[in-house]
Amino acid sequence: MDMDGTFLRSDMTYDEALFAKLHERMLDLGVQFVCASGNQYFQLQSFFTKYPDVIYVAENGAYIRSRERVLKVYAFNAAVVAQILTALRSVADIKLLVCGQNSAYAESTMDPDHVEFMRNYYHELEVIDSFDHIDDAILKFAISCPPEQTAAIVATLEHKLGALADVTSSGHGDIDIIQPGLNKAAGLKELGQLLHIDLSDMMAFGDGGNDLEMIREVGTGVAMANAQPDVKAVADAETSDNETQGVLAYLAAHLE
Numbered sequence: 001m002d003m004d005g006t007f008l009r010s011d012m013t014y015d016e017a018l019f020a021k022l023h024e025r026m027l028d029l030g031v032q033f034v035c036a037s038g039n040q041y042f043q044l045q046s047f048f049t050k051y052p053d054v055i056y057v058a059e060n061g062a063y064i065r066s067r068e069r070v071l072k073v074y075a076f077n078a079a080v081v082a083q084i085l086t087a088l089r090s091v092a093d094i095k096l097l098v099c100g101q102n103s104a105y106a107e108s109t110m111d112p113d114h115v116e117f118m119r120n121y122y123h124e125l126e127v128i129d130s131f132d133h134i135d136d137a138i139l140k141f142a143i144s145c146p147p148e149q150t151a152a153i154v155a156t157l158e159h160k161l162g163a164l165a166d167v168t169s170s171g172h173g174d175i176d177i178i179q180p181g182l183n184k185a186a187g188l189k190e191l192g193q194l195l196h197i198d199l200s201d202m203m204a205f206g207d208g209g210n211d212l213e214m215i216r217e218v219g220t221g222v223a224m225a226n227a228q229p230d231v232k233a234v235a236d237a238e239t240s241d242n243e244t245q246g247v248l249a250y251l252a253a254h255l256e
Contacts, residue, residue: 001205002184003037003044004121005170006224007247012120014047015245022248023051025255032195036184038140038168038176038210040104041065042123059099060168060178060210061187062139072190073101074182075137080164084141084177085131087160094153094175095144097122100136107131114144141165141177150175170208185213203254205239205247206231222250 001007008014026033034055035044041058045067048054052067064072076084081098088096095114098105104122106115108129119125128134145153150173157167157177168183169175184206189199202218204211207227215221216234223235224246232238239246 001034001036001247002207002211003035003039003047005207005226005242006205006211007035007242008047009243009245015248018245018248018252020050022251022255027053029255031255032197034188034191036061036188036204036206036211036214038142038170038174040099040122040124043121046123055191057184057187057191059139060176061182061184061190062179063101064187064191071194072187073137073139074179075101075139076165076179081138082132084161084164087164088141088143088157088177091153091156091160093145093149096131097125097142098131098134098138099140099142100134100138102136104142105131105134105136118144140179143175143177145173145175147173149173168210170210176210183213184211185217188214188218205250207242222247 032055034057036057037044038060041056041063044056044058055066057064062074095110097118103124103126106125106127108127115127150169154167154169154175165177166180167175167177188202192199199217200219203220204214204218205222206215207224209228212231215223215231221235222237222239223232224239225241239250
C-alpha cells in the first residue's frame with residue numbers, strides 16, 4: 001500500500017492497535033505486507049519499527065528492500081543525471097531534491113524552512129553546495145511546486161525531459177522524476193518474482209497518480225475515497241478515506 005493519503009492520516013499516524021491485530025492475522029495466513037511509496041526508505045521504515053517482516057518498495061519502485069537486506073536498486077546513470085539537472089534548472093517555481101540510495105540532497109540555496117519541512121518525508125537529507133558533487137546512486141528527483149501549477153509544470157517537464165525520465169505526480173504540488181518504465185507496479189512485479197507471488201495475487205491500495213499503474217495491474221486494486229478520479233476509474237474496489245483508516249477497514253473485512 002501507498003502511504004501518504006492512503007495508509008496514513010494527514011497527521012502521519014495510523015491506528016496502531018488495529019494494525020497490530022491485522023498484522024498478526026496476516027502472518028498467520030502467510031500474507032506479506034508491503035509499503036509501496038514514492039518516499040524514502042528511511043522514512044517509511046520509521047512507521048514500522050515493530051515489524052521487521054515489512055518489505056519496502058521505496059522511491060516509486062527504484063529501491064526494494066527489507067530491514068535486513070537490499071533486494072534491488074535501480075539508478076540513473078551519471079550522464080542522464082547531468083542532463084536532467086540541466087533541464088530542471090531551467091524550470092521556474094520549483095524546489096528540487098535529488099534522491100539517492102544513501103540520502104536525499106538539497107542545495108544550500110533552498111529555503112531552510114522548506115528543507116526542515118521535507119525532513120518529515122526524507123529522514124536522511126543532506127544540504128550541499130551543489131548537486132553536481134553528489135557521490136551516490138541517484139534513484140529519482142523530487143519536486144515541490146505551487147499546487148495550482150502542478151499540471152502545467154508536469155507538462156513542461158514531460159516536454160523538456162522526453163525519453164530521459166518519466167514524470168509522475170501524486171497531486172498537491174508534489175512531482176517525481178523517475179526512471180523510464182520504473183514505477184510501483186514494476187517494483188511490485190520485481191518483488192513478486194523474488195517471492196514467487198504473481199501480480200494477480202496481490203492487493204494494492206492508493207490515492208494518487210503514482211499509484212495508478214499498481215492499482216491497475218494487481219489482482220485487486222483498491223482506491224481510497226479521497227483518490228484522484230483516474231485512480232478510481234481503474235480500481236476494482238473502493239474503501240473509505242485515509243482519515244477514517246479505509247485501508248485497515250478493508251483489510252479487516254477481507255481477512256475475516
